Each structure stands twice: as C-alpha cells, then as structure tokens.
Amino acid sequence: MPALPTEAEGPVTAPERVLVFAAHPDDLDFGAAGTIARWTAAGTQVSYCIMTDGDAGGFDEAHRPEIVAMRAAEQAEAARICGVSDLHFLHQRDGFLEPSYEVVGMVVELMRKIRPDIVLAMHPERAWDRIQKSHPDHLACGEAVTRAVYPAVENPFAYPELAEAGLPAYKVPYLWFFGGPAERENHFVDITEFVDTKVEAIRIHASQHPDVERMDARVRSMLRTNARRGGLEEGRSAEAFHVVGINTPATIAGF
Template sequence: MRSGGDLLTPEELIEGLGIGRALAFGAHPDDVDFGASATLAALADRGAEVTLVLLTAGDAGGFDAARSAEETARVRLAEQQAAAEVLGIREVVLLDGRDGFVQPDEALIGEVVRLMRTYRPDAVLSFHPERNWDRLQASHPDHLACGEAVVRAAYPAVENPFAYPELAQQGLEAFKIKHLLLMGAPADRVNLRVDVTGLQERKIEALSRHFTQHRDAERMVGFVSDQMSRIHGGGGFAEEFHHVVVNSPETISGF
C-alpha cells in the first residue's frame, strides 16, 4: 500500500524548505535512526548542518538484564555516536532525561528552546505528538512527550522574547522556526515523503550500530526495508513525515 503525501527528492526538500541547518530530537538513541536517518544523511550529504539531540541516554533499553543502567547508558550513547558518523551528523547532544519517564514540562521545553535558539535551525525533526494507533510501537510514551515538548517549544516559546528571559540574557535571542518534520505520524497526518532511494543501506548501517537493541538483526533489516519500500510505493525507498509550516512569509503572529 502506498503511503500518502507528496514525494520529494532531497534536492527538492532542501530547496523548497530552504534547509541549511536541521535539528533532530529523539527520546532515545536509535529513535531518529529508525524514523529519519536516510533523510538526515541526504541533508548532510548536500551540505546541511545536522545536529541530533537525545532527551535520554536510553538506559532502560536493551535485552541484557545483567548490565547496569549506567553501563547501558554509556554503551547506547557510544552506539548513537557511531551511527551519527555513518549519517554525517555533526554533533550528538545528550540531555539528562530519565528513560521511560519523559514529560513535556516547563524544564524540558526550556531545554528544547535553548537548543533551538542555540542552533537556529531551518527545520526541526521530531516525533509526532499524536498517538499512531495503527502501530502502537511507534508511539512510545517518551516519543509522544518528546514530540509534544518540541511542538510547544516551536510555537510559541522559541519566538516569544518574554518566554525564558534568562536565555535572552545569555545571548540566545528569540527567533522563528520555519518547518517541523514529524516522524511516526498517524497515517492521515502524513503529507510529505522523501525519496531516499540509494540511501537505504546507510540507514540500515546506522541502525546496525545499535548492537544492544536488535535481538533479531535480520528481521529488523527486513522490516525497515519493507517499510521504506511501502512508503515510496514506486519501487524505491522513502521516509515519511507530517510537515508543518510554523512560519512562512504569509504567517501572521498569533494566527
């Protein structure tokens, strides 16, 4: 079954959205690699500066009950850094959230705003804040909380000079996010697909760096490949998003 939404080449995506900088948020290591790694690799290959933010170190993930949470966090961060190298991601930023207990509260939104104002991206990638009932595994509570925090930060907090005034005092002035690209969206929200044909093996290679997370690596590869093929619907491979235009030249503040 073909997925919905316009199918764009990476060049069309970059030109249409004006992406020179992209900031991606994931709740755990490997989250963004599943949802958007081929798109991020395409952006990086074409000169965009790509930064990845992890809200947690993923210390509650994996299948080795004998490994401590501290060791799991260390290993998973190393896995994500290795995957980032495969994709051309410039930097991995780790926040101190607790795996399994992420909440879109004032403190987390403030951290997201701080990072947005620091990197000043043209596009922000994150999870969709709405639950996907077709595949509940795509809607881990931490994913939903991550998406909600990012959306709340994108509007209005990051562009409101009266929100988090301490950031302005640090030289991090308010600015406007242009685009959100949200992963794991319910099917009726998907309105954009990115043709990543030729980059599917890079995605698999990045995912394969997360050794602790794949009890059956062969099955993972088959699932991801089939999913990208289904999304494309025309013999190639694609990733899909709910594209939200937060600010455009036609946007009136508050409307």
C-alpha cells in the same frame, strides 16, 4: 493543511541547518536517518538532541551497568555514519520523559543556539495502527518540541534568562514530525540511494536488536511501502513525515 515547503520557500533538498529531536538513542535512525544522510551529503549541518539516556532499553541483563554509556556510543557512531557530529543529550530518565517547563526550556535553548531551518521531531500524536511507534516518551518528545516551537522559542518574554544570556527569540520556519499516525503524513522523501546508510546506522544500535536480520528486512519493506504511498516509482524507498509550516510565506504569524 499548510503548503509543503518548496525550494523557493526553504530548501527541502538541502536546508542549511536542521535540528533533530528524539526520545531515545536509535529513534531518529529508524525514523529519519535516510533523509538526514541525504541532507548531510548535500551540505546540510545537522544536529541531534536525544532527550533520554535510553537506560530502560535493551534485552541483555549483562548490559545493565553500562547501558547508558553503550547507547550513547551507539548513537554517536550511528550519527557519524549519517554525517552528523553535533550531538546533545538532555539526560532525562527513560520512560519518565515529560514536556515539563524545564524540558521545554532546554529545547528552546538549543533551538535558539542552532537557529535551524527545519526542526525534526517525534510526533506528539498516538498512532493506533502500530502503537509501538507511540511510546509515551515519543509523545512527550513531540509535545515538548511543539510547545517550544510555538510560542516559546519565538516569544522574547518566554524564558527571559535565555535572552539575557545572549540567546534572542527565533522563529522556526518548518516543523517536521516522524513516527506519527500514517494519516498525518503529507511529505515523502526519496532515500533510495541512502537506504543502506540508514540500515547501517540502525544496525549500530546492536544492544536493541534481538533479531537483526528480521529488523533489516522489516525496515526495507516499510520504506518501499512509504514510497508507494507517496506516489514514487515502484522499487523506490522513502521516509514519511508530517510537515507543518510554522513561519513561512504561506502562514500567518505574529498574532
């Protein structure tokens, strides 16, 4: 297991730039909104990339004609609550996301534009303890990002049209995954002071919540459980991640 990031290697508390990938509007709010709010409050520039339009989501038949616009607006407002204004949408079809050459290329392009200290994405491995975390689009999101992080984004000969357009290769320092198998999680971020912000952001996705109060209680309970698993004091709340060092002082790169 690679060494976890330290303040000296690449600031965890407030990295300069973070790029977050999710399959659908609302995924990243469930997985990482508290950490994102903590970062932006400390001055981090955070960008979101939502891969699908979420067109297969929701519960109300009356919303079908406007569900794409509705979910985009929900995500924009949830982002604002967390201190994020830079949003990107890849406009893939909900339920049909694949880590294709074209999708990976779009991910590489965005990484080379933003050049983040941390890339945050959904996990590419299925979680059998709660399979709802592992929607096929979630797995495809994680796989596309992983393929982009290594080797495509740092290979000057991959996607040469990007280099020709002024987007040279870039080495991502850290890749953080959310929503994966619990046994993979090796880093816990204390978000106790940002739990209400996280829940407020999740509540904005009203088109996806048939029982808001039950959702609220469940999220808060899971955050407290995360904190206990992470060794935090009783009563604290945390989000859990699988942190992978890609290009750090602890990794061997360039071979």
